[in-house]
Amino acid sequence: MKKMIIKELLGDYKKILHHDITVQGWVRAFRSNRFIALNDGSTMANLQIVVDFENFDKDTISKISVASSLKITGEVVESQGSGQVIEIIAKKIVILGDNFTEERDKTILQPKKHSLEVLREQAHLRFRTNLFSAVFRVRSAVSFAIHEFYNKNHFFYINTPIITGADAEGAGEMFSVTNFDLNNIPRNEEGEIDYTEDFFGKKTNLTVSGQLEAETAAMGLGRVYTFGPTFRAENSNTTRHLAEFWMVEPEVAFNNLENNIDLAEDFLKYVISYVLKNCAEDLEFLNSRFADEQKQKPEKDRAKEGLIEKLENVIKKRFMRVSYTEAIEILMNSKENKKGKFQYPVDRWGIDLQSEHERFLVEKHFESPVVLFDYPKEIKAFYMRLNDDNKTVAAMDVLFPGIGEIIGGSQREERLDVLKAKMQDMNVDEHELWWYMDTRKFGSVPHAGFGLGLERLVLFVTGMTNIRDVIPFPRTPKNAEF
Amino acid sequence: MKKMIIKELLGDYKKILHHDITVQGWVRAFRSNRFIALNDGSTMANLQIVVDFENFDKDTISKISVASSLKITGEVVESQGSGQVIEIIAKKIVILGDNFTEERDKTILQPKKHSLEVLREQAHLRFRTNLFSAVFRVRSAVSFAIHEFYNKNHFFYINTPIITGADAEGAGEMFSVTNFDLNNIPRNEEGEIDYTEDFFGKKTNLTVSGQLEAETAAMGLGRVYTFGPTFRAENSNTTRHLAEFWMVEPEVAFNNLENNIDLAEDFLKYVISYVLKNCAEDLEFLNSRFADEQKQKPEKDRAKEGLIEKLENVIKKRFMRVSYTEAIEILMNSKENKKGKFQYPVDRWGIDLQSEHERFLVEKHFESPVVLFDYPKEIKAFYMRLNDDNKTVAAMDVLFPGIGEIIGGSQREERLDVLKAKMQDMNVDEHELWWYMDTRKFGSVPHAGFGLGLERLVLFVTGMTNIRDVIPFPRTPKNAEF
Numbered sequence: 001m002k003k004m005i006i007k008e009l010l011g012d013y014k015k016i017l018h019h020d021i022t023v024q025g026w027v028r029a030f031r032s033n034r035f036i037a038l039n040d041g042s043t044m045a046n047l048q049i050v051v052d053f054e055n056f057d058k059d060t061i062s063k064i065s066v067a068s069s070l071k072i073t074g075e076v077v078e079s080q081g082s083g084q085v086i087e088i089i090a091k092k093i094v095i096l097g098d099n100f101t102e103e104r105d106k107t108i109l110q111p112k113k114h115s116l117e118v119l120r121e122q123a124h125l126r127f128r129t130n131l132f133s134a135v136f137r138v139r140s141a142v143s144f145a146i147h148e149f150y151n152k153n154h155f156f157y158i159n160t161p162i163i164t165g166a167d168a169e170g171a172g173e174m175f176s177v178t179n180f181d182l183n184n185i186p187r188n189e190e191g192e193i194d195y196t197e198d199f200f201g202k203k204t205n206l207t208v209s210g211q212l213e214a215e216t217a218a219m220g221l222g223r224v225y226t227f228g229p230t231f232r233a234e235n236s237n238t239t240r241h242l243a244e245f246w247m248v249e250p251e252v253a254f255n256n257l258e259n260n261i262d263l264a265e266d267f268l269k270y271v272i273s274y275v276l277k278n279c280a281e282d283l284e285f286l287n288s289r290f291a292d293e294q295k296q297k298p299e300k301d302r303a304k305e306g307l308i309e310k311l312e313n314v315i316k317k318r319f320m321r322v323s324y325t326e327a328i329e330i331l332m333n334s335k336e337n338k339k340g341k342f343q344y345p346v347d348r349w350g351i352d353l354q355s356e357h358e359r360f361l362v363e364k365h366f367e368s369p370v371v372l373f374d375y376p377k378e379i380k381a382f383y384m385r386l387n388d389d390n391k392t393v394a395a396m397d398v399l400f401p402g403i404g405e406i407i408g409g410s411q412r413e414e415r416l417d418v419l420k421a422k423m424q425d426m427n428v429d430e431h432e433l434w435w436y437m438d439t440r441k442f443g444s445v446p447h448a449g450f451g452l453g454l455e456r457l458v459l460f461v462t463g464m465t466n467i468r469d470v471i472p473f474p475r476t477p478k479n480a481e482f
Numbered sequence: 483m484k485k486m487i488i489k490e491l492l493g494d495y496k497k498i499l500h501h502d503i504t505v506q507g508w509v510r511a512f513r514s515n516r517f518i519a520l521n522d523g524s525t526m527a528n529l530q531i532v533v534d535f536e537n538f539d540k541d542t543i544s545k546i547s548v549a550s551s552l553k554i555t556g557e558v559v560e561s562q563g564s565g566q567v568i569e570i571i572a573k574k575i576v577i578l579g580d581n582f583t584e585e586r587d588k589t590i591l592q593p594k595k596h597s598l599e600v601l602r603e604q605a606h607l608r609f610r611t612n613l614f615s616a617v618f619r620v621r622s623a624v625s626f627a628i629h630e631f632y633n634k635n636h637f638f639y640i641n642t643p644i645i646t647g648a649d650a651e652g653a654g655e656m657f658s659v660t661n662f663d664l665n666n667i668p669r670n671e672e673g674e675i676d677y678t679e680d681f682f683g684k685k686t687n688l689t690v691s692g693q694l695e696a697e698t699a700a701m702g703l704g705r706v707y708t709f710g711p712t713f714r715a716e717n718s719n720t721t722r723h724l725a726e727f728w729m730v731e732p733e734v735a736f737n738n739l740e741n742n743i744d745l746a747e748d749f750l751k752y753v754i755s756y757v758l759k760n761c762a763e764d765l766e767f768l769n770s771r772f773a774d775e776q777k778q779k780p781e782k783d784r785a786k787e788g789l790i791e792k793l794e795n796v797i798k799k800r801f802m803r804v805s806y807t808e809a810i811e812i813l814m815n816s817k818e819n820k821k822g823k824f825q826y827p828v829d830r831w832g833i834d835l836q837s838e839h840e841r842f843l844v845e846k847h848f849e850s851p852v853v854l855f856d857y858p859k860e861i862k863a864f865y866m867r868l869n870d871d872n873k874t875v876a877a878m879d880v881l882f883p884g885i886g887e888i889i890g891g892s893q894r895e896e897r898l899d900v901l902k903a904k905m906q907d908m909n910v911d912e913h914e915l916w917w918y919m920d921t922r923k924f925g926s927v928p929h930a931g932f933g934l935g936l937e938r939l940v941l942f943v944t945g946m947t948n949i950r951d952v953i954p955f956p957r958t959p960k961n962a963e964f
Contacts, residue, residue, distance in 0.1 A: 026702075041638075041702050041704035042636055103923055122917075124918075125920065128924075129702075133703055136699070136703060137703070139639075144629055151626045154490070156523075156618060156622035158954055160954065161962070161964065163726055166964070177688065182658070182667055199657070199960075200725075202962060213606070216606035220607070220609025221524075221615055221619070222487060222522045243681065244643065254553075436606075439606065442585075442589065442591050443509070472695065477683075480682035481647060482646075
């Protein structure tokens, strides 16, 4: 008997109408001892199975209830009921797995609503819910769209190291990786920890970014991108931070800052278009959920656009491109600033922008995604290219409504002498980064790149609000279950 | 002026013949003060630039040599010389980056042959060589083909955790991840290390496999795969082992062992076909290199097929499917075994197969990729499904010529009682894996999956022999540079 997944079946049912097929899945509901809503994870939609209970033994019927798993063979027919186009008239039912009803009723699989917090504690079962199966299908589509975009544009995917001996980048606190027996750490004659005895013969950490290594690859392959896990050992218990998250980092030889901004805009629009096109059902569900959530908020806090509407608008508009200097003027002259409504008042050129400032620019002033560029050199990393004004660097941040910074990047400093001076000023060890310095010798070229945090993009696309709800197994302070 | 990358230019030159364009890249050679071979990493091929040195100032000409970087504007014309279809008549040359000749000549960029060992020490410059740019372009194509295959087949990409609190899987030695100051590790009243004080509040490690978490995802989403880094803290200094490598792990609800083998075969053939189709130039280069290498070996050790021929043959043939029991008989009765030519004699059912046995089966006996299945339960992991004979488990290994095991997988034990008994027998802690046990309650279903080591597949496809040469920045004992 032909086995099919529900997505294929619903997409192409005309060919198999009035044929017998086999489907397998989990029971989401069983009404009137007659209608099974079967889900196999391939799509949001359940398949309706019609059971004539007279045709099956009692024992089988008694084992059909929420969370049990079934293999069903039957005829595909047009549905008489509303809500579905086709249904299956069951001819054979095999119970694959029981639902352990009593234990189930202590889990999130019991048939009632659960809070996101409770769902998080049973992350291994979240895949079985409508909400999280939708979120993780969308996350998968976002990931594929990322690879497809770069592949179409002649980028090469490269894997930069996860375990790194470098800790110079300074993007954040790092986790140590060691093979030492912590009860018996070897020490040298001076009594210091003897890292030459550790697995790698030196102190090693988990990477905070693949950028520096990606630059070396771009200096040979031209256009490259990474897409892998990165880590921060920061004790931030917020809805925006994870200790382990996935980052996409393109790096392009011969690109300047403007090319870099164009790339970021094209990239984000491609991915969002892909999801709109390929995840329609999941987005419909998330859109309704988002609308319901908004209704429960006080009117002034409600989003102005629906979820799908928001995604469509991002694609339509050209992102606003605004220099840091212009942004500071807008902020300084804003009513909000003058009335003291910002927690951090904007009083001079040179300050670092806070999330409240970014959100003001995006959500109130421009009502559009905004790309800020040319930041003061003091508040940005050593590798960003110094502009001719000697005050700013060719940095860029893409700010999205509801999310804030979704991309951060820059043109890189390709001039060896300028780079060296910057490193000295900022106390970055040149010797440790000997290989990075090499990329500025032997045919140094202008180049640029950026980093996108995958989870922030998935938050934006799904309308979820806590970053722990868009990664299957979140890693946060005091939490590494599963 | 229209900027183009060399791959686009060579692929579509007819449209721009006799137009002016701009190209940028690195000098691979400069002959007779007249012909520049320019490479921008987008493809193996160099673009020929014709320079009338009378038209340019001496200073510019003097800076053009191996490893310097240029921006050239000129007319696209059909080439008079052999070896290329088109060339560019330079009208404007901008030196982007000097080549620091003296320093360059201490690097692998100096224009002469270098050993793979020397190249490895300058991994950051390997991207600039013909060989490694080809290898890493092919690696990128392999990675994209993997995502494309699973996407086309309705799999969802999921990210399983890199930092894990579980260490029960037993696939290998694990690295510790910690935020402790190793000079000042907190201890509890009993004097034991107080992991509740560590970042995650417990002892954590780097993952050796995402399988167990992927299973929980498959129990909701149906068809899933992971593709991410995995780690082994094993002191193996061989050409086959890395401490950090990338693994692909599909996991499929409702699949049995046969479906699993079919999936593995379809998957490998898809990826290899993709590379043959999309990396023709890189494979040509690697094919010649492979042929040259073979010539230097004694005749008996030479590969029977060329590299491309080998790849084409893998696609054509159906993989041989052989049970462990059959394989043991073949090995026991082989001349090699009887004449004592195996280092590990095959004397009874139940032994673990060594690499020499696998290679005999693949390269001598069957002359084909081989899938071994139904292994003795004692030599396989606790989660593999017990067969009805009570002696074997539904495990499978795919063995490839020259590589040995390229895929290992199994149908998983979905029966809670059998799984529990297995875990008890094998001393796996049920309580630590409470969430894994849950997947066998609440609608447990038959399911199966496997793991593919990306680097082993890239070795096979590129004909390289040392695994450190197919990952940009290899991590091995005493080595975590870059």
